[in-house]
Amino acid sequence: MDALRDTLRDALSGSLPTSFPTSTVVLILTLYLLLHHLQSSPHHPGEPPILPSRLPFLGPLVGMALQGGRYLKHLGLSHPHLPIFTLPVPFSRLYIVTDPSLAMAVQRASKTLDFTPLVPDITRRVLGLDEEAVEVMRRGEGEDGGGFLGGVRSVVYGALGQGRELEDLSLRAGRELSCEVATWVQKVDGKGETVDLLIWVRHFVAQGTGRLLYGRDNPLASGQEMEDAFWDFDHGLGGLLAGVFPGWTARKAWRGREKLAAAFEEWIRDGRYREEDVPDIVKQRIRIAEEHGFSTAAAARSEVSFLFAGIVNTATTTFWTLLQIFARAGLRDVVRGEVERCVSEDGAEGEGRLSLEKLKTDCPVLLAVVRECLRLGSDTYSVRLVKTDTELAGGRYMLKVGSVVQIAGGVMHADQTIWGDNADLFDHTRFLTTAREANGNGHRSEGENRPKVQQSVSGGVHPAAFRAFGGGKTLCPGRHFAINEILAFLAVIVLTLDIEAADGSGKIKIPRKNDSVLPVHVLEPVEPVKVMVRRREDARKITVV
Structure with missing residues (x-):
């Protein structure tokens, strides 16, 4: 952004090469700065933190088109302090949820955050x-x-x-x-x-x-x-x-x-x-x-x-x-x-x-x-349409109507704070517990070391973390x-x-x-x-x- 502002200042002062139309540069850079400002402006004081793109509004769409799921996964893991963040896109917002407790809150708000309205258009495109x-x-x-x-x-x-x-x-x-x-x-x-x-x-x-x-x-x-x-x-x-x-x-x-x-x-x-x-x-x-x-x-x-x-x-x-x-x-x-x-x-x-x-x-x-x-x-990703303005986390976050919520399973499955330092490695034992661990006591009993599968994700892992x-x-x-x-x-x-x-x-x-x-x-x-x-x-x- 600083470089762009410098370029704009040069254009206004007439120090750009004469072969380059100064008015065109001013117009392009002004438009860019305006779009960047608009994408960085929340629609509500309680809207989740915005991650602005270098390509205003189009950046997330281009990123997902070129990098697939890796794009949002990288964003989520690169911002571990943000349990939810906003990606501005044309005429809408994407709210990316990376925290299991917030994912649970989204799931509970099924009357206002719903996948069903998205189904007709998705199936029209996929199935023809x-x-x-x-x-x-x-x-x-x-x-x-x-x-x-x-x-x-x-x-x-x-x-x-x-x-x-x-x-x-x-x-x-x-x-x-x-x-x-x-x-x-x-x-x-x-x-x-x-x-x-x-x-x-x-x-x-x-x-x-x-x-x-x-x-x-x-x-x-x-x-x-x-x-x-x-x-x-x-x-x-x-x-x-x-x-x-x-x-x-x-x-x-x-x-x-x-x-x-x-x-x-x-x-x-x-x-x-x-x-x-x-x-x-x-x-x-x-x-x-x-x-x-x-x-x-x-x-x-x-x-x-x-x-x-x-x-x-x-x-x-x-x-x-x-x-x-x-x-x-x-x-x-x-x-x-x-x-x-x-x-x-x-x-x-x-x-x-x-x-x-x-x-x-x-x-x-x-x-x-x-x-x-x-x-x-x-x-x-679990996707929902925001049907009406919806508050999450006791009013801490406001999700605006017409936006789309995505629960980022890939981010949660790779989160070391959830699964440990070896989250990126295969370790099936994270889903196992011995009889002793299940009983919570130190007394030996018959078959106590025989592994028993966890019927749900436990051991301190939030149940909504397995997506x-x-x-x-x-x-x-x-x-x-x-x-x-x-x-x-x-x-x-x-x-x-x-x-x-x-x-x-x-x-x-x-x-x-x-x-x-x-x-x-x-x-x-x-x-x-x-x-x-x-x-x-x-x-x-x-x-x-």
Whole structure:
């Protein structure tokens, strides 16, 4: 700023080179100083501290476009004294929350800080919904349980909440993924295969989840081309979300989305969603779409989003967890021992019956590794629209109507004041506690040193600091199903297969995550991980029960 003021002074005094139009310089610099002053001026005395940009108003948007999630994460970690700060953007404000207690306050203020009003426009850009479908989504959006969004929310929460339907769906998911592994083992015939671990895992998850949710005759079952279209769509979500001529700026993702939408439209028109192997949750979603006036094409695009929700985070979390487990022989042996205790021999000869219920309760180390991988890999943001002026922290902060609040999960997950000095390193033990620690006494008792998984983040860590599944009204309704599915898939792989470095070095390299993209889900690695996967000599066929 001082340099700009000096330049402006030179221009006014006539000391700039004569070849440079002084009036133009004065105009540009005056405009810049005016915009800088405007962006630095709070809209209310209680507005959170402003972090002005060198490029007034546009800086945050450019930063996020060029650096992805790394931009806001760097800002948050660079200003640890600010639990919330303001980023001025054109015609609005972004309030970035980096403190768990304030995140909890935002979650509790769900009547005035709400994600729902943002849903129609976001889905229009990401899914390519037409204006009629967007208008249907807007109707009843402010009513609890009302309209299309309320109906879908009721169905999804009902099916994926704790209960028999969740248990049945989780068992089916485990069996589908177990079949994928068994089919692969039979194909390679004991020889093993060098694979890209992420691509290998996500193929199993895509095919297994496709059958689970949409039956054997689902769109992804038609061939690799359709699965490739799905991942093209996933990898270009940021460009679609930006909404700037996506047919050109995000062409690969746009084409992938359109191919998926066309396949789902045909699937619905043919009535394949009525088949017995399609679960009730999908049938009810399509019924609600039809009742609220969605066209078949719009209903198809809605199902693309549901398929996306069922595949992407499960695949990427499984990848990171397998990588961390098999990169550490000691951890692999501990996890394998836990999982072995969940297998009974009362099945057919050479077959083990893996109890999903025991996996959830008797495998604390495995679950701790999953949670730590979610912490390290999830830089996602929970977003709310400020519907009316809202005070936080007892009136200390004022959030102005029309602005957007973002709870910065990536900042909290990397905050050393929350997770300790090793916050940037993998350490699954932060999610473990021994029986002695849980009992809070020094008396020895049977099994006191057996690790027990924390059912919630404890040990002095604020419960809102773990953001992998969001929080409050937007807490992921599929979190229980996702954890069940991931645990079952991991257990089958750990029992059945060995994973080693492809180069024979004995050391699997763990790359860093790619945080230069918008963090719409668990982040992928910056480079492929090649491994050798082969069947264990004493492996049995595993059935999830």
